[in-house]
Amino acid sequence: MIKQERAARTREALVRAAAEVFAEQGFVTASIAAISRRAGVSAGGLHFHFENKAALALAVEDRAAEALRCVTVGGGGRAGGGSLQVLVDSSHALMALLAGDVVVRAGFELSAESALARESGVDLRRQWRLWVEDVLRAAAREGSLADGVSPQDAARAVVAATVGLQVLGAVDRDWVLPPTLTRFWALLLPRLAASGTLGELVAEGTGAGDESRTLCRGVISD
């Protein structure tokens, strides 16, 4: 039992170290040796858990996918204010994870690279896009989307902006901090929300995001 716990801790340390090294150097440049050194694990210990660098990358991507599922499901279950508020809250939760958790951040970057190279892997941006589309279609069904706004067009704009914030945030952290996303929603919500529902919406999130974020951090790595 203690042996199993130790193995789980070692695996955890390797995934985190891999995420750090990938985030700093990129997948191509990162070496297995740098990852085992960072984790304080021997080369043999690393190979007991992971066959190669690609297996480590996949583990990091899987963690990020888990975080994305947690943030989107968690948000859906809790927020008041209808589907638009669910979207706002989950986007805040996702950005907070991207800003604060290197495993999630590296997972999204690796996922984008592997989608580019058409390799196997998890396409996290696609997962995010499909979820945003679902939520905006739900908003349209419940009558909280403004007349004449297509859920699909709104989804494309939200996905493009959130992916952009994430990419820009890799160079300048301001882009992924809460005030930036809050101002984005304060700009966009008056266009998206049906008349009469705007007053109910909170651009900075309702705190439902905070709860699920804490929950999701527990699921992941902190």
Next chain:
Amino acid sequence: MIKQERAARTREALVRAAAEVFAEQGFVTASIAAISRRAGVSAGGLHFHFENKAALALAVEDRAAEALRCVTVGGGGRAGGGSLQVLVDSSHALMALLAGDVVVRAGFELSAESALARESGVDLRRQWRLWVEDVLRAAAREGSLADGVSPQDAARAVVAATVGLQVLGAVDRDWVLPPTLTRFWALLLPRLAASGTLGELVAEGTGAGDESRTLCRGVISD
């Protein structure tokens, strides 16, 4: 004279081949040998023009920076409909270059990588952001921005979305095709434009973008 022309053509072929190889393989993986092979130029010929891979990357970035200047200056001089239309037209011209010109596309990617690594180089996304901010401040001064919309917040949203479209377009080309950007502007302009000016604005661009795009393509590589 003929010798100079030949040298210019060789340099041109090298920059284009470098852009293609960087776009396909990334800067780190790309080899000098692959670039000279692609350009049909000997290793000696390559080194006559470029000291190393970093010098080639910088040449590609410089071309992209030239294209960005061309698109933004060109748009500014021509479009009717005020500053918001200038922004719409230039964004279409930029996306068309990103979709159609591998040198511009690779230049933006290299620029993002070098900004990440804090190396020397041209920060094209920053250049784009500063220009978008200028145009939106001009829109506010001329009274064509809606009451209560901050130029800075609008600029952040536009920059995040356009960078996101570009990044998503590297995997799925639909994101950088004109209809996607047109739908983005059709969604956002009713929120950005002062009442009474929306009717003058053309989300798909006025064609001023097309003119400057053709001009800019000439400046660059086609």
